[in-house]
Amino acid sequence: LAGGTFSQVRQLLNSLPGAETAHLLESSPPREREILWRLLSQEQETEVLQYLGEEVRVELLRDLPPEELVPLIEDLDTDDLADLLQELPEQVTSQVLAALDAQNRERLEQVMSYPEDTAGGLMNTDVITVRPEITFGVVQRYLRRRGEIPETTDNLLVVNRRNQFIGVLPLTRVLISDPGTTVREAMRTDVEAIPADRPAHDVAKLFERLDLVTAAVVDENGVLVGRITIDDVVDVIREEADHSLMGMAGLDEDEDTFGSVWHTVRRRSLWLGINLLTALAASAVISLFENTLEKVVALAVLMPIVASMGGIAGSQTLTLVIRAMALGQVQEGNTRYLFTKELAVGALNGLLWALVIGATAALWFDDTSLGMIIASAMVLNLVVAAGAGALIPIAMKRMGIDPALAGSVVLTTITDVVGFFAFLGLATILYASLV
Amino acid sequence: LAGGTFSQVRQLLNSLPGAETAHLLESSPPREREILWRLLSQEQETEVLQYLGEEVRVELLRDLPPEELVPLIEDLDTDDLADLLQELPEQVTSQVLAALDAQNRERLEQVMSYPEDTAGGLMNTDVITVRPEITFGVVQRYLRRRGEIPETTDNLLVVNRRNQFIGVLPLTRVLISDPGTTVREAMRTDVEAIPADRPAHDVAKLFERLDLVTAAVVDENGVLVGRITIDDVVDVIREEADHSLMGMAGLDEDEDTFGSVWHTVRRRSLWLGINLLTALAASAVISLFENTLEKVVALAVLMPIVASMGGIAGSQTLTLVIRAMALGQVQEGNTRYLFTKELAVGALNGLLWALVIGATAALWFDDTSLGMIIASAMVLNLVVAAGAGALIPIAMKRMGIDPALAGSVVLTTITDVVGFFAFLGLATILYASLV
Incomplete structure (x- = not known):
């Protein structure tokens, strides 16, 4: 890519499907990303947009004036469009809404009325509904006249006169059943709709x-408002998994791998600052035992x-x-079983490795007391660690705090403080009694 | 659950759908799980099995004699059955295979001939194929005669005389097109098959x-061998995400939350042992500076x-x-951009927090040199950490090591060793020159 001329690159881009181009954009550093994006035709941009991740999509579109924005994004799925508009400035959003036709605007406003991370925020409004009393012959004529069925449609949705959801009609049943069958006879009513x-x-x-x-997806009155596709x-599954993984390291799941340095520094520095505070707490504990440390440097x-x-x-x-x-x-x-089990695992693993480290320390420094001190501190800290590891997320969830984000900081603070306190405290007591 | 009689529990289980019962089993400690499982009728067991996670499924079935096993599992999807059989003793597997009818056995053996984590291992063999030359009228008559279409079927698969994949025919096109249309006219050929x-x-x-x-899914000759469903x-996505998350803590992604204590201790102790070795390496580095530590206990x-x-x-x-x-x-x-960016982020965040910790240390111990030492060590260690964090996974991947598993151990070894060495080394040099 780096070596080619613009026209060569443009030729390459023309030959790539939209999903691949989107992947290429996401894998490019900021400057290359900007250049590649400019090389795309408007038609290509429209196609690529639907495959881009949210953060990159917003970055590329943020600075466009509404009159250029509207033709690019009006064909996005309703749910993607709703997510995107929520990230753009208020003023742009209202101009985009004004530029859409009445039906699309109404649909979009409906999706936007639900928070992004609910069924309503996930749904699309491209549903095909049928009434229970009609026959399959009529259904099939209706579908032929319609001429197009939205992507990923496995069921038609059956509604009553008030547009309330009453069941689903699998397309496969329409295909295999007699044209005289009514929707009511063949529809599945064991499938529940999801409240928005x-x-x-x-x-x-x-x-x-x-x-x-x-x-x-139905509203609080059971009225069909949209559908969610796999x-x-x-x-959602990918984002949640990313959230757990990235959250453990204090990162945002939307973090742009190739984002700018400044942006990244700002995002990450807070996390380091919090961890500095907890490290200082551990140091404060150590400083309580300066006298002991001065006497027995092996403790350090x-x-x-x-x-x-x-x-x-x-x-773990x-x-x-x-x-x-x-x-x-x-x-x-x-919960009680889980807690007890983890405590037991902590105690057993603590005992096992306490023996190993106790023997190692005793031999290394030729000091049996030191071996006993570190072994006891190890068992204690591993039991506390297991208990804290099990209780922290449960307690945080009750308090409405996200354990994937805050859990590991609180945990290491506890294990550091307890670890240093137990080890140096035991040493202080034991060596004081020996002298 | 704990309070009820067996018959009450059984009544409850009868009212639950299979997926819910499976979830209940997975959320139960070993003893309760065993009891619940025994309370299910054979019919229920068959249904619940398809929703159970692999580890729990194997646990419940491991000890059954083949003659009880076969009726339970013969209705599982081919891919699930193949995975399950690979976990059971060889002898049981061959007895189960012998008990299946010829067609099912052949299909199963085909799936089992591919590793579990390939397209071939994921596929099912319940495909509906059509020839390109027939019309939609014929297709629809064929489907009606067949009477049943497998779950999650959105496309019929178009094959030639040698059963080679040539395209897909979306069911929706069959519904909306004229019965005289041929498969060839309406099929999509822009969709590629996945090599097994x-x-x-x-x-x-x-x-x-x-x-x-x-x-x-096709074999090396382009012959259709099965299909993969979403x-x-x-x-797969869930398992990979679990693998990254759990791997970081040295856990297996299949780890049974409510597994037995012994089993868990054995699984986790290896990881703790490896980490003990790396902690000992850090201690060895510290011990190089015992003399300095003895003189300036603030360093500890x-x-x-x-x-x-x-x-x-x-x-991060x-x-x-x-x-x-x-x-x-x-x-x-x-790679180069990513590496440079992370180094820059490390350096900037290093500088920022070096200033904070340097000032804090200088004030706390009333010692400017100490502040300068810790600040320099901090910048150095954060730059090294960023470089190591970026290079370790790339290097490990080239060597065929899974970075999600081994990455964090190697990383903390490096940051511990460099951190202690830089801080204590700088202190030794500076305090020696001061004295």
Whole structure:
């Protein structure tokens, strides 16, 4: 890419499908991304936009005047368009809305009336509805006259006179059944519609558990307002997974891998600052024992071990519990079992590695007391780590704090403080009694 | 649940759909899980099995004799059945295979001939094929006679006489087109089939990028061997995400949240042992500076700060790069940009927090040299951390090591060793020159 002329690059871009071009843009540093984008024709831009991730999409469109923006984005799916408009300046949004035709505007406003991370925010409004009393012959004539069926349509949605959802009619049943069959006879009523205010997370779990491809969305009166398709659910699953993974490192799941340096520094520095505070807390604990450290310098050599093993063991429990909570596996009835199990695992692993490190320390510094001190501190810290790893996410969820983000900071603070305090405290007591 | 009698529980289980019962089993401690499973009728067990996660499914079925096993599992999807059989003892597998009818056995053996994490291992064999020369009228008569279309079928697959894949026929086109249209006129040939040996990871990326619901799978001669459906792809995405998240903490993505204590201890202790070795390496570095530590005990108080900030900054870069690699965003052309960007971010954040910690340390211990030492060590360690965070996953991938698993251990070893060495080394030089 770097070596080619503009016309060569343009030729290459012409030969790529939209999804590949979008991937190329996302994998490019800012300057190259800008240049590539300018080389695309308006038609290509329209196509590429639907495949771009949200952060990159907003970046490329933020500075366009509304009159250039509207033709580019009016063909996006309603849910993507709604997400995009929520990221653009208020003024641009209203100009875009004004430029759309009445039907599209109404649909868009409906999607935008729900938060982005709910069923309503995920839905598209491209539904095909049928009435229960008509026959398959009529359905098929209607579909032929319509001439087009939206992508990813596996079911027609059956509604009553008041547009309330009453069931789904799989397209496959229309294909295999006699034309005289009525919709009512063949429709499935064991499929529930999703209330528009359902969180996106629950929607994803429902799709996964029932292997759905699409699902109807209804408002509080049971009136059909749209449908959710599996591709948008896949995006939710991917975003949630990214959120857990990136959150553990204090990163935003939308973080642009090739974003600018300044932007990245600002985003990440807060996290480092918070961690500096917790590291200072650990230092404050250590400073309580300066006298002991002065006398036995081996303590300074060994003390990071206790703290770090506690951090590792605790983060195993923390990660496990956060994932189990995301999968909806943690409930009132099994919390106690989970907690007890993790404590037991912590204690057993603590004992095992306490023996190893105790023996190592005793031999290294030729000091049996030192071995006993570090072994005891290790068991204690690993049990505390397991308990903290299990309780922190549960407590944070009750308090409405996101454990994927804040969990690991709180955990390491605890394991550092307890680790240093236990090890140096025990040492102070024991060496004082020996002298 | 705990309070009810068996018959009450059984009544409850009868009222739950299979997917909910499966979720209940997965959320139960081992003993309760065993009891619940026994309370299910054979019919229910068959239904619940298809919704259970692999680890729990294997656990429940491992000890059944083949004659009880076969009726339970013969209705599973081919891909699930293949995965399950690969986990059961060889002897059981061959007995199960022998008990299946010839067609099912042949299909199953075909799926089992591909590794579990390839397109071939993911596929089902329930395809409906049509020839290009027939008309839609014939297609629809054929489908009516067939009477049943497999779940999640959006396309019929078009093959030639040698059963080679040549295109897909969306069911929606059959519905809206004239019965006289031939398959050849209406089929899509812009959709490629997936080679059976393609890794599951690539299959998932393809589904995500092209918003697919199903895709055809072909062997090396282009012969159609099966199809992959989106629900199995969702499982792949979920498993990969779990793998990244759990791998960072040294956990297996299949780890059973409510597994037994012993099992868990064994799984996790190896990881703790590896981390103990790296912590000992850090201690060895500290022990090089015992003399300096003895003279200036404030160094012992502050030294964990430098190491821990390096670990945090490094893991931000590491996590970002691992995710970018999973999304296929890291290529030859942009590695240098990414590396330089992360180094710059590390340096800037290093400078910022070096100033803060330098001033804090100088004030706390009333020692300007100490402030300068910790500030310099901090900048150095954060730059090294950023470089290591970016290079480790790229290097590991080239060597065929999974960075999600081993990356964080190697990283913290480096940031600990460099952090302690830089801080204590600088202190030794500076204080020696002062004395």
